[in-house]
Amino acid sequence: MDMQSNPGDAAGTQAVQETPEALVARLAKDGRAAQRVLARLSPDRKAQALRAAAAALRSAHGDILAANAQDIAAGQAKGLSAALLDRLRLDEVRLQGIADALEQVAALPDPVGEVISAAERPNGLRLSRVRIPIGLIGIIYESRPNVTADAAALCLRSGNAVLLRGGSEALHSNHAIHAALVAGLESEGIPAAAIQLVPTQDRAVVGAMLTAAGLIDMIVPRGGKSLVARVQADARVPVLAHLDGICHTYIHAAADPEMARNLALNAKMRRTGICGAMETLLLDTQFPASEAVVAALLDAGCELRGDARAQALDPRIGTASDEDWDTEYLDAVLSVAVVDGIEPALEHIAAHSSHHTDAIVTADGEAAERFLDEVDSAIVMVNASSQFADGGEFGLGAEIGIATGRLHARGPVALEGLTTYKWQVRGSGQARP
């Protein structure tokens, strides 16, 4: 834990450690004060600040890469996996990508101030609901240092202050990126506390953030399942997140065989480690080309685990256990079940989906619409790869995360999901009868 000197200490007494709760309260107070400034900035000022931050990031590339090299060295000494080291690693190209992303967010339309609805009442009161920032957003993330810039940019564009708590593996990288972002803000006269990085790796600070109701308005966890599970279990602050992406693709009887094969391959194998990757394939007994679909997946190097009827399609298919239907592999592994029509397909999805993204492949418009209506997931697709589940692909410009909760925002969440609204009422002296 960082030592914090207590301003009230007389010389000669030892500096008192600030408790995690006091640290979070102090950071939140500063962040909320900065947010009140942000809330009143014009769209242009916020965009300009983001462009200045991008420029600062570009000119600090030497410092940032040096800091990142420290993290990489420490990670290698700690024996981090190659995959983790890759997530952690920055180079000139990745750093350009981070700066480009800041500029892209700067170019997105500002959601703040949008009039969501307006009405005039018979008594002459004029009502409007106006979009405003949420306030102070806490981001709790792991080893990817780009989150420091990406999340901060989306929060700033939407007028929110942000309190970032990154993983210890990326400590130096995060501090170097944060310093560049703040330099950009300050060059535009925006308070540095608009983007704060928790200055200690004490894990108790995460707990203090999660329980800081009234100080932090929303928490977004970015990272693996254990991080998200811990945040969801302990948070007293609203959380925007998804725990699992157990995504289904159902190949309906009336699916085009070639499309079915392509979409199954893409939904599973394009990238197996993302939350929108298919984890369970449902094949209709009436679909005539199931063998070709499973063969294509197997030939592409995917391990298949099936129920008895699926196993009958190809001798290379292993046996699915009960657990498989509730497993997010995030790997080249897929569970496969054969279903007797749309009704059992819907039932399987209702029982096992994590309500992230589920898809049907069919040329039958009625089946498609039924699937769209009845599947209760954040994203429901017809004739498309579940790997499209992404804020960028949805045209949102970026995403702070994908949410599978039912309130506030669902699916890919970007700027609009980082706003709320207030009611503005304009009268001319109306008293209530």
Added chain:
Amino acid sequence: MDMQSNPGDAAGTQAVQETPEALVARLAKDGRAAQRVLARLSPDRKAQALRAAAAALRSAHGDILAANAQDIAAGQAKGLSAALLDRLRLDEVRLQGIADALEQVAALPDPVGEVISAAERPNGLRLSRVRIPIGLIGIIYESRPNVTADAAALCLRSGNAVLLRGGSEALHSNHAIHAALVAGLESEGIPAAAIQLVPTQDRAVVGAMLTAAGLIDMIVPRGGKSLVARVQADARVPVLAHLDGICHTYIHAAADPEMARNLALNAKMRRTGICGAMETLLLDTQFPASEAVVAALLDAGCELRGDARAQALDPRIGTASDEDWDTEYLDAVLSVAVVDGIEPALEHIAAHSSHHTDAIVTADGEAAERFLDEVDSAIVMVNASSQFADGGEFGLGAEIGIATGRLHARGPVALEGLTTYKWQVRGSGQARP
């Protein structure tokens, strides 16, 4: 606690008490199954069911009034206050009002199915965000039996199942009203579990509801501050609520004196016990008619507690303690402060408002817009009485409650706040590159 027979019990063993958690899980399972039926009903079917429920309520008036008489007798025996007994009491007129309200909710536009946004991506994917019900809503309320019908109606109209947990004082009334509602549903072929009343007054069931994450999607507490505080403190399920209504009215220098007097009187004295009632009056030093405003309030029977400068306006004004600025009196008591312009008024409101409803009275358009922009409350008003803070007055047709949280829905919440959305994606075979 109600005894529940365990179907697995052999004859001769004693019936096993169902735990509160098991009871809530069972009710939630039934409610969620009924909700899947509700989610697919046409607007007309839901409206017809509400009209049938209203008719059933009207024809059961004898039973309901008899049940209510039992509650009133029990309440009198328990020594309930006159105010509480009045909240509890039903008569023919109030019962007609409850049935009328069901019919009014039936006539409201159905929010389900509304396309919130739609777009086509360059790759041909067609995206739409479609409004859907939230799922199962828990309502925890106190002694007003009308909540049983009002809350159930709003949930049903928006396609949600509801789990009602009323106060013990209204036990018989709630059961009688619930029975009529269910009779109405069943006459339209809708599962009775769409509207469930918790069958026991065991207080542990409230705790089980509050922690039933994944089973209950949202909790709405309806009642006094101690109920709301308990729900907010203990809930692991999202809560839609407001704890306090510490509402301010700021009389700006440029306020019309007559309008200021009328609005101050109305905001405080029309009904002192509602959450939108003014609790603090801020008088600008430059406003020339402050004496007349405070005199009108004092003459109307309101107790005033002021800071030193407010006390100088009238000898009848008492001394405000520090606590007064953070007190919701819900009575004919008002705190009064004199402020040196809009800046200190905004500061006072930022420091003491409960972010429910705050108002400015002014003829200065610039001051009005600044107040509307900078006051961070669910409802911000210009030249209107804060007592208008009400779903009916806002044209929402009814309200399930007023929320001061920052996520999902703020201010008066009615049908739209009882919905969420999903993304529907229509493709023609797109795989992600």
